[in-house]
Amino acid sequence: xQTIHQWPATLVQPVGSPLSLECTxxxxxxxxxxxxxxxAGRGLQLLFYSVGIGQISSEVPQNLxxxxxxxxxxxxxxxxxxLSDSGFYLCAWSGTSGGPTSSYNxxxxxxxxxxxxx
Amino acid sequence: AQKVTQAQTEISVVEKxxxxxxxxxxxxxxTYYLFWYxxxxxxxxxxxxxxNSFDEQNEISGRYSWxxxxxxxxxxxxxxxxxxVDSAVYFCALSPSNSGYALNFGKGTxxxxxx
Numbered sequence: 001x002q003t004i005h006q007w008p009a010t011l012v013q014p015v016g017s018p019l020s021l022e023c024t025x026x027x028x029x030x031x032x033x034x035x036x037x038x039x040a041g042r043g044l045q046l047l048f049y050s051v052g053i054g055q056i057s058s059e060v061p062q063n064l065x066x067x068x069x070x071x072x073x074x075x076x077x078x079x080x081x082x083l084s085d086s087g088f089y090l091c092a093w094s095g096t097s098g099g100p101t102s103s104y105n106x107x108x109x110x111x112x113x114x115x116x117x118x
Numbered sequence: 119a120q121k122v123t124q125a126q127t128e129i130s131v132v133e134k135x136x137x138x139x140x141x142x143x144x145x146x147x148x149t150y151y152l153f154w155y156x157x158x159x160x161x162x163x164x165x166x167x168x169x170n171s172f173d174e175q176n177e178i179s180g181r182y183s184w185x186x187x188x189x190x191x192x193x194x195x196x197x198x199x200x201x202x203v204d205s206a207v208y209f210c211a212l213s214p215s216n217s218g219y220a221l222n223f224g225k226g227t228x229x230x231x232x233x
Contacts, residue, residue: 034220044163044209044223059220088161106153107221109163 002027006091006110013117019078021113023091031093033074035066038088086117120145122212124224131200131231139195139227141210152193153211200231
């Protein structure tokens with residue numbers, strides 16, 4: 001079965017410090033990978049998605065970046081955190097094969113990282 | 119443009135009551151996918167259901183049921199005989215077929231079930 005891991009679970013960082021959040025998936029190959037942010041008010045915002053190694057699509061311009069150095073590893077980074085970067089960061093994966101009636105569209109989420117920037 | 123509206127911000131019911139969570143969506147795509155996710159207090163999003171735009175059959179899974187109506191662009195979720203463990207935030211989401219499978223989420227409905 002597939003599992004998705006995120007770490008750290010919680011993080012408190014000062015403004016201006018760097019950030020690195022990691023997400024790994026087990027039990028599947030060539031997944032699509034996603035980073036979402038959930039700020040206060042509960043809405044989920046798609047930040048980045050990746051359909052393969054080194055392929056990153058950005059949905060929202062900001063001071064965050066993402067990288068996919070390995071097939072099942074997805075990293076969210078920042079060189080200098082802002083107060084507005086605080087939130088709950090969720091990584092997700094989905095399959096890439098199959099037609100409209102397959103299960104490839106479901107996204108399965110990790111446990112999340114709660115980031116507080118002070 | 120893709121948009122999902124969950125007009126109910128918070129709902130509070132007493133255990134064993136039935137409750138319906140509304141979801142209205144907007145899309146110009148002819149093929150798309152609709153989803154419901156549950157977010158318990160722990161924070162992790164739990165996948166509940168996916169519906170394809172060409173399949174309007176309603177679905178029932180235990181105490182959960184979903185009513186998909188393309189004519190009104192709605193995909194409502196009903197919990198029958200609610201339980202305290204159903205307390206969570208519920209998200210409806212839309213995925214166009216050509217967007218790299220990115221999900222557009224509604225803002226969620228917070229459901230509180232009290233004993």
